[in-house]
Amino acid sequence: MFTASDPFLGRLLAQRYRLTHLLGQGGMGRVYLAQDLLFGGVEVAVKLLSQPAMDEQARLRFEREAKACAALGQKSLHIVKVSDYGITADGVPFYVMEYLNGQTLKDILATRSLPLERFFRLARQIGLGLKAAHEGILLEGQRIQVIHRDLKPANVIVLADESLGELAKLVDFGIAKLLNTRESLSLTHAYLGTLAYSSPEQLEGLPLDARSDIYSFGIMLYQMVSGQMPLQPTTESFPGWYQAHHKQRPLPLEELGLPLALPAGLSDLILSCLAKDPAARPPTVANVLAELERIQARAQGSPRGASQAVALQFPAIPSGPLFPSAPPLATAGTLRLAPPTMASENRGSLLWARLIPFLGGSLLGLALVSWGLGRLLQRPAAPVLSGSRPSPAATELEDERPGAEAQPDTAPEVLVPDILGSSAGQDEGATRRDPAPELEPYSGPVLRAFPLQTSREVVRAALG
Structure with a gap:
């Protein structure tokens, strides 16, 4: 559909998107940088598929796939956002997505393999995007699972991000197959994809499920760690790659003589993703991500399954009569948290601990006041002089005694x-x-x- 002169450059699509530069091209089409004139020239990416929409059924199929890609972009941060779709006047389908100004993982791996810290970070983000697609989206009231079918480093864009350091996003769901639908929604039952990253069942044209993407993911993981492809075909043709994916056994990573110390279990996990039989692979991407997290945790010396991306330390709580021995801190994801029961059990003890200094000071003050009053009251009384007149009360008491005689008044x-x-x-x-x-x-x-x-x-x- 595309000629050497590229007639689409400078063209206005849907009276809105003006194509300005060619960003890249592949077997499924070309990606252009465009200006969204409706929003004042905001830059977007437009992909034109190389396969035209030949009939109404193909057009409806493409429309549903574009809607599914748009829903996936809203569901996961690690999937490119699709905002529009359409078909040109000459029958070429296209869809519009956010423009990602970053590097492809293919460009990054062209110069070197990844350090382990960066490997785990990017592998996790790619896996999260793939997991969101496999879990599916709601389309026309129906839960639909999506498999990518063309997962490879060229379809992963890595860009700088303030919060994550770098953000990986999956792109090019244009040939994705939608599962659980009443009719086939793939563009074709024939082979579609990239030879070097396709699963054996994909090369045979068999029905695919999430385990086909897991095979492609395993090839990427192997390449990210070692900088090498796990399989080496005799030729770069379809028969050469067919034999490689069906017959060759990838070398374990430990046998490659890599300059880094591999965490225990990493090679076994990646080789399990590369199993020829889909039943021997991990059943879901969630299983792969969970195992990657455990491997990373063990490599960094933390408890099993705990991530070390963030390790916040809390002051230790003392033990004693007022402070019962606290249970160990629980871990939740990448953050160490005190279990909820700890707060409820020790809340009263902590309150008493804060009141003790105040109560002690109050008691000390009362003791000092009591001591002062006691000293004051212990001073000797004034002497009683002989001959002083008794008090009236004493006289009355004396007179009231039985047998008391009246005394004459004296001067x-x-x-x-x-x-x-x-x-x-x-x-x-x-x-x-x-x-x-x-x-x-x-x-x-x-x-x-x-x-x-x-x-x-x-x-x-x-x-x-």
Whole structure:
């Protein structure tokens, strides 16, 4: 359909897409860089298939396949997004997809094999895109599984990404076969694909399932690790590749003399994907991805099945009466998480641990206040002077005692210092009173109580 002069360059498709540059070409068609004039010249990629739509049935088949590719791009980050499709005036089918400004995996592998870290990263992303296709999409109310049928490094675009470092996307589902449909939706029952990456059953034209893509994926994995193809045909023709895929046994990766230490189990996994019999291959891409993750985890010294892409460390929780021994941290994907039961069991203990310093300080403060009050209350009481009048309450209590006799009222008494000596008091006939026992011993001036009349006479005598 395409001539050497390429009449499609500069052409306007669907009154919207102007083709500006040829990006690449293959057995199924050509890919052009185009400007979407409806959106102000935004760059998109347009693929024109080399096989024309000959009749209405072929046109409907292509339309359903284009819809399936668009649904896959919405489902997985690792599949190119298809935004439009159509057929040119001269019957050439085309579809429009996002423009990926990156490198193909084929270009990357042309110079070197991949370091193990990059190998695991890209292999996982390619596998996730393939897994999404095999799991299927809803089309016209029906669950449809999609197999790629042309999986190869040239159909993987790797571009820079801020969050992932680099992002791998599968492209060219243009010859994909849709399974579980009432009618065959493949472009043809004849062979379609790339010889070097086709499964034995694909070369025979047999019905295909997801295990055919797994075979192609295995060839890519072998090439990504070693930089070599697992099979070497005698010729690059169809018969040469047919014999290679049916008869040759790939060498184990350990026998290639690679300059890197291969993780245990990696060679066995890749060779299992390359089994001639589909029944001997891993049944799903999910199985391949799970085993790749375990191999990577063991190689990096982590527990089985745990990824080391991210390893967040949490502070250890102490053990003791307030902190029961914590169960080991669980792993979820690439992030180590404390199990939910840990938070619920230790929540009360952690709260008490935070309250202990506050309660201790409060108790210490109360103890200091109590000690101060005790010291204040233990100070000696003021001395009770002999002859002081009892309190009214005491008098009432004394009077109320059984057998108590009424005492005659006496003259009021005053307290004077014993400045005259004890002889003066004896001359006046005053009865000397012993100090109260609670005043013994007391070295200060003694206050004595005298009747008021006697006190006046003593004072007069003292003053002359």
